[in-house]
Amino acid sequence: MSDLRRSIRQTLTIARRDFIATVFTPIFLLFLFAPVIMGSFGAIGGMGAASVADGGGGDKSRVVAIVPSTLAAPIAAADARLRGGFRPDEAPPALLTTAPADDPARQAHAAFDDHRYEAAAVLYGPLDRPTILYGARGSRAADYLALLAQTTLAAQQLGGTLPTVAATKRPIVRGHATPGGRHQSAFFAVFGIFFLTLLLAGQVVGTMAEERNNKVIEVLAAAVPLESVFLGKLLGMFGVALLFVAFWATVVSQVSMLLPQSIAAGLHDLAPAVGAPMFAVLFIAYFAMAYLLLGSVFLGVGAQASTMREIQMLSLPITILQVAMFALSSAAAARPGSWVATFAEIFPLSSPFAMAGLAANAPALWPHLLALSWQLLWVAIFIAIGARLFRRGVLQSGSARPFRKRAKAN
Structure with a gap:
């Protein structure tokens, strides 16, 4: 078996192990229905605020x-x-x-x-x-x-009354996307990826700490290159995220059919420049890239933590980083072609958000091929850096040979 096939097989084995260990548990149901729980608390809070307003004399x-x-x-x-x-x-x-x-x-x-x-x-x-x-x-x-x-x-x-105007109102459907509709589509794309990564990517932080506590990581590191371990864990958690998104996308698609006609007509104006089918493909691709990029960074940072307290301390800077990327990409979506947009599209961690906004604002497709390749390169870089830091800082094996030389030796 060639080195590449062995590495792929080892990576997929780790991914399957983490995916099954996460999905086939009762806790996953709570995670799957977390939006319902959060929405219920929000509805209760809104009802309480409305009752306070009514009691305060709003009516x-x-x-x-x-x-x-x-x-x-x-x-x-x-x-x-x-x-x-x-x-x-x-x-x-x-x-x-x-x-x-x-x-x-x-x-x-x-x-x-x-x-x-x-x-x-x-x-x-x-x-x-x-x-x-x-x-x-x-x-x-x-x-x-x-x-x-x-x-x-x-x-x-005018004699006591104003004249009555009998207006004929006819709704129309635009044949092309308007500038306002493109900008709104860009913002919703940026916000959608931000919300999904904020909800899903943070769970990657605790995966390595759990393996460190039960000493499983030492067994894995002895049998499998750390790069394969990191990539496998990242792919396994990404599979969990895809399952979550697929479930709620199915639910939302069915609920959207019950929307009033006026709301459905308003959503029609949110037409991206590249077209709805291609925009859907690019949105999924950039969500995957955003998850893998942020997840690889979180995996490398979380691998340095050994206790739940340290993981909790890491949650704040991680959230700040995600909000900063959202703010930068929102500014880029509002001003396409500016230096802010160019910087956001090039900077690795904000590139998926900004490029999703660009897909709504501009019809060209070739920049997205370059952007996806650029983002995949940085995923590999972040995984390599995280594995190297884990090997030197946690496993105390800084003198170990690089992955490429160890693969040749095998």
């Missing part, structure tokens, strides 16, 4: 118009007309009209102390020169009251 917020009784009906009609242009969650607070007293200014100030409602903004005075008071976070409500006064005044000047 009692009002915009108050102190106007004569003859203007109550016209201003209410103008309010009903204007609210038709707002989404339910963006509409201003409900309108409350009240007749002016002897001192409207004092009455307006007193409205903010009324316990029956929470005044966001209060209007008083003539509609062509109104005075509007507003409290904290009430500037938009004040703008709405000014627009309401203008609409009511225009309706009065």
Whole structure:
């Protein structure tokens, strides 16, 4: 058997061993359904925040118009007309009209102390020169009251009502990707790879520490070159990540069929420059490269840790590194062709993120062939460096011959 075939076989044996040891355990089910658990906690937190907001008087917020009784009906009609242009969650607070007293200014100030409602903004005075008071976070409500006064005044000047416009609305589907759609696709590609690697790549850190504690790594190092051990473990954990992604991709693809037509039409505008099928292929390829690059770095760093405490201490710099790569690649996706984009596309750890964004922004395919080759080269470099550091620092065998010479000797 040739040296190359022996190395491949040893690597795949290690990968199969780690994959089976990870997947065929009850704990893997908790890992597989981790997004559901996190989503449940997020939903509980959102429900709690909503209940606090409701209990704090969010549904009692009002915009108050102190106007004569003859203007109550016209201003209410103008309010009903204007609210038709707002989404339910963006509409201003409900309108409350009240007749002016002897001192409207004092009455307006007193409205903010009324316990029956929470005044966001209060209007008083003539509609062509109104005075509007507003409290904290009430500037938009004040703008709405000014627009309401203008609409009511225009309706009065036109004989009491504004003309009705019967508009015909027809949705269209663009035949090509827009610049805004490409930029949004680039950001979602960067964020998608970042989220998946943040969720999945960190588990590589503890694989070597576990092997060190039970002394299995010494047996493996005696029978298999460390480079094969590192690559095999990395491929095994990548197989776990692929299983996780395949499971949730299937779930999301089925759920997306139930989305409302308006949301589905909005997603259609997120058209990448290289086309949806090629973009899907490149996204998978760059996710693989991002996982292998970051995983090889984490594997080499985590191999230096021997206890869970040391692994926990390594988690913070690892997370900071991932967030930094996400920030750099997001800036590159927002400014394609700039020096920031060029640096992010060349720097090994940010290259998969930035190139995924480039696939959404530019139609050329040849840069991706170069980028994938460049990233594979750095995966090999990081694995070689990690194995060398582990051999010298942990196994205390710094005088050992390099892998190439040991392979020839065998």
